[in-house]
Amino acid sequence: MNIQRTPATVSAPFGPYSHAVEVPAGSRLLYISGEVGALPDGTVPAGIEAQAETCWQNLVAILADAGMTIADLVKITTENGSAKVGHGSGVIISLRAA
Numbered sequence: 001m002n003i004q005r006t007p008a009t010v011s012a013p014f015g016p017y018s019h020a021v022e023v024p025a026g027s028r029l030l031y032i033s034g035e036v037g038a039l040p041d042g043t044v045p046a047g048i049e050a051q052a053e054t055c056w057q058n059l060v061a062i063l064a065d066a067g068m069t070i071a072d073l074v075k076i077t078t079e080n081g082s083a084k085v086g087h088g089s090g091v092i093i094s095l096r097a098a
Helices: 048-065 091-093
Strands: 003-005 019-020
Touching: none
Parallel strands: none
Antiparallel strands: 003 019
């Protein structure tokens, strides 16, 4: 299991994240390529929200295929074309590990 690091000597995070995540020695690593919001049949839903939701469903499916969950994620970069999307969107928060 990954270890979340937020030392008392550093300001608490401003959102639902940790300042660092330690991956213990001997852990499995899974590198996921840049994913898009395409459905299994190759179609792309209309609208950024539906595409983002589909993208996250795809990520969850890829993790599950490897026997992993969102709790195993160490780093996420979310982009919308050339513009960065905020890391506090409802889609990301709704899929965070408990």
